[in-house]
Amino acid sequence: MDATHPDAHLRLVEAALRRRASDIHIDPLLDGYQIRLRIDGLLTTTDHLSTDTGHRLINQFKTAAGIEPGTAFTPLGARKKLTAEGRPIDCRITLAPCISGPKLAVRLLDPDRLRHRVTDLGLRESGLERFHRWLTTLNGMFLVTGPTASGKTTTLYALLHELAAEHRHIVSIEDPVEYEIDGINQIQVDHRHGIDFAEGLRTILRLDPDHAMIGELRDPDAAQAAVAAAVAGRVILATLHARDAVSAVTALRNFGLADHQIATALAVVVNQRLVRRLCAECRQPASLTPAEIEWHDRHRLRQPSTAWRATGCTACEGSGYHGRTGLFEVWHVDRADYEMLLAGADEETLRRHLDAEGHTDLWEDATAKIEAGITTHAEVQRLGLSLPWE
Ligand SMILES: [Zn+2]
Structure with missing residues (x-):
């Protein structure tokens, strides 16, 4: 994926929906970020990103969900409707501070x-x-x-x-x-x-x-x-x-x-x-x-x-x-x-x-x-x- 695009977060949601994923995880590693999708209940790693690109992607989700830039932890998650593939998709976006950097998880509440x-x-x-x-x-x-x-x-x-x-x-x-x-x-x-x-x-x-x-x-x-x-x-x-x-x-x-x-x-x-x-x-x-x-x-x-x-x-x-x-x-x-x-x-x-x-x-x-x-x-x-x- 091209994580430098201004709508990279929406592209990621669309890719996840096409693959029938229920969750997206953007996880910090020691030297960058990995993206994992939960498909049919199992996690699959789909991408590796640099630390900067990972941060940029997380910030795009935070902005889209109306999470304050300084926020590091959203225990209850933030509900937000994102438009992907031409239809509104209800998302619950959860942010957590991990030792190696911020982690973001997106639950895709696909009404279908x-x-x-x-x-x-x-x-x-x-x-x-x-x-x-x-x-x-x-x-x-x-x-x-x-x-x-x-x-x-x-x-x-x-x-x-x-x-x-x-x-x-x-x-x-x-x-x-x-x-x-x-x-x-x-x-x-x-x-x-x-x-x-x-x-x-x-x-x-x-x-x-x-x-x-x-x-x-x-x-x-x-x-x-x-x-x-x-x-x-x-x-x-x-x-x-x-x-x-x-x-x-x-x-x-x-x-x-x-x-x-x-x-x-x-x-x-x-x-x-x-x-x-x-x-x-x-x-x-x-x-x-x-x-x-x-x-x-x-x-x-x-x-x-x-x-x-x-x-x-x-x-x-x-x-x-x-x-x-x-x-x-x-x-x-x-x-x-x-x-x-x-x-x-x-x-x-x-x-x-x-x-x-x-x-x-x-x-x-x-x-x-x-x-x-x-x-x-x-x-x-x-x-x-x-x-x-x-
Ligand atoms: Zn087959």
């Missing part, structure tokens, strides 16, 4: 990415059927669990799109509100003014919504407010950090919730991860290597009967992958599960019960997607398993 519908998330037929069953009955709490950057918010937004289409009154509380959705009243967590998830939820319930979304059940207050609202008959959507669907129950118990509250509130618990999707132009059938077979054995997972490998072509810029998709476990809490929750069944008992009912866990979904050529063993292994029996 949030136009996902439930059918675009990567759910297989049975998971999709459970989502739709909940959307037709609309009761209790829909919880989406998984680690950071596992696509939880995308899933909730896809559900919100479905609900908004029915002219429901929907209010959300998020930290931060990254994407604005037409027809939904979105409130941002603001700790300086005393609006946390719990207080925000109490406020939005006074607005009498049909449905409420809480970005994350992060503390006992938020979890208790959400579960109380669901028990009182509200439809609540929320995310929660948990290893798998059943361990969400333990997380709620650890927040001080009683078994009868959890049993009454929970309607659906989803557990998910994101993996890169194989490029359909160049993927090749392949067998698992002995090491991969051993890995499946060691983790007591079903061996894929077929597999594919990434090769790389012009369509995928040589990476062999194009875009991402979700791996899902979808637990629709039924009558028998409700009885068990009410009786205080522990995780292990719940898991054995679901296994006996033929429940599909995340890793079975992964194996099915390896077999279908949607993703690869390498992608699944890269997630880092944390299996309940390990």
Whole structure:
């Protein structure tokens, strides 16, 4: 890239968008700067710049975002709409002082990415059927669990799109509100003014919504407010950090919730991860290597009967992958599960019960997607398993 151009920052944003990047990092090195793009969740170095050129590029972003020249640190980031490729792109620009110089990160909030519908998330037929069953009955709490950057918010937004289409009154509380959705009243967590998830939820319930979304059940207050609202008959959507669907129950118990509250509130618990999707132009059938077979054995997972490998072509810029998709476990809490929750069944008992009912866990979904050529063993292994029996 020509970083000396007065619009070099916009050129960089355009190049990043063309490559489907979600983030741009301009990082100081000992002897210059490097530019890295996050594409399909992975960082790739694209350019090296001299220190002067790196500073100039960072200053262009600072000026464009209206950050004072003397500012070295923007902990909350600066929101700015930049015009790139003829359309406005919402950016969150964060500046941090590092030992070897200032670092700048740009999150590209491309609205196209949030136009996902439930059918675009990567759910297989049975998971999709459970989502739709909940959307037709609309009761209790829909919880989406998984680690950071596992696509939880995308899933909730896809559900919100479905609900908004029915002219429901929907209010959300998020930290931060990254994407604005037409027809939904979105409130941002603001700790300086005393609006946390719990207080925000109490406020939005006074607005009498049909449905409420809480970005994350992060503390006992938020979890208790959400579960109380669901028990009182509200439809609540929320995310929660948990290893798998059943361990969400333990997380709620650890927040001080009683078994009868959890049993009454929970309607659906989803557990998910994101993996890169194989490029359909160049993927090749392949067998698992002995090491991969051993890995499946060691983790007591079903061996894929077929597999594919990434090769790389012009369509995928040589990476062999194009875009991402979700791996899902979808637990629709039924009558028998409700009885068990009410009786205080522990995780292990719940898991054995679901296994006996033929429940599909995340890793079975992964194996099915390896077999279908949607993703690869390498992608699944890269997630880092944390299996309940390990
Ligand atoms: Zn390809």
